[in-house]
Amino acid sequence: TWTMANVVEEQVERIREQVGEGRALCALSGGVDSAVAAALVQRAIGDRLTCVYVDHGLMREGETEQIERDFVAVTGVDLRVVDAREQFLGALAGVSDPEEKRKIIGREFIRVFEQAALDVVGDAKEHGEKVDFLVQGTLYPDVVESGGGSGTANIKSHHNVGGLPEDLQFTLVEPLRTLFKDEVREVGVQLGLPEAMVWRQPFPGPGLGIRIVGEVTQERLDILRKADAIVRAELTAAKLDREIWQCPVVLLADVRSVGVQGDGRTYGHPIVLRPVSSEDAMTADWTRLPYDVLAKISTRITNEVAEVNRVTLDVTSKPPGTIEWE
């Protein structure tokens, strides 16, 4: 729209003023905010922005490719993908406790991103340049919540024995600070970002790691990823994406039940569908999905995902249930 075209122009101008001839770094998470922030900064300073995407192996089907391929194709952004899948799996081995998983995933993320940031800073140094700026997709509601402060940041490095804060001290660039979520989506559309990225529903940072109830393993991730892809495809086909706040798909990895599939008796895992309607995720109600959509999802999952022999529906509001199972 006209107003959003103005917002883009204005922000591009501001970013140019702030960054000047400097260089910037941005972590892409797969979410709308970091993608739109990065696309704006790329438009303003081009190759002087380097994006880093940490592939922790906990994303849903197609999401990493969407960033690596589609996002790069549209924006022309300079992207470094760090394949940290094995590192995350290793760190998560044997861990079932939800908060423990969150801690581990957060810690590993900082470790990997910090190393990638050091590499980017090091490469710039070799060319006699400095990376002074860190791009963040902070939105207006985040600014209000945190009291409006802004300025500098350094990537947390308390766990790092060697210590490296000096090189990783940045001035923040926050081009979305005045915008609400719906405006950010409009800016994304304006910038030509892929629909699926612009309209992405909330997805937790720890990803599928907190949607496997039990230990996270490669095999379990593969099972959940297949089931989740079916759910998302069917909800999209039924044009329900924008009516639902989000629909976690959960694998009860330590639960087994008896079923009969194909040639005979199976002893498989249940999948839980958790479609919710919400305004802000603080409270939520379970979404009354049409029966035919539920039936289609159930049939497809049990036909196409061999390890799953039961599909269940979570009919709990929040409170008392949280949206995620972990």
Ligand code: XMP
């Ligand atoms: P709950 O489960 O607390 O979720 O009702 C509320 C909203 O927050 C998301 N969520 C997370 N997001 N890291 C995130 O970035 C997390 O650890 C996390 N846990 C929950 C959840 O998807 C929902 O939108």
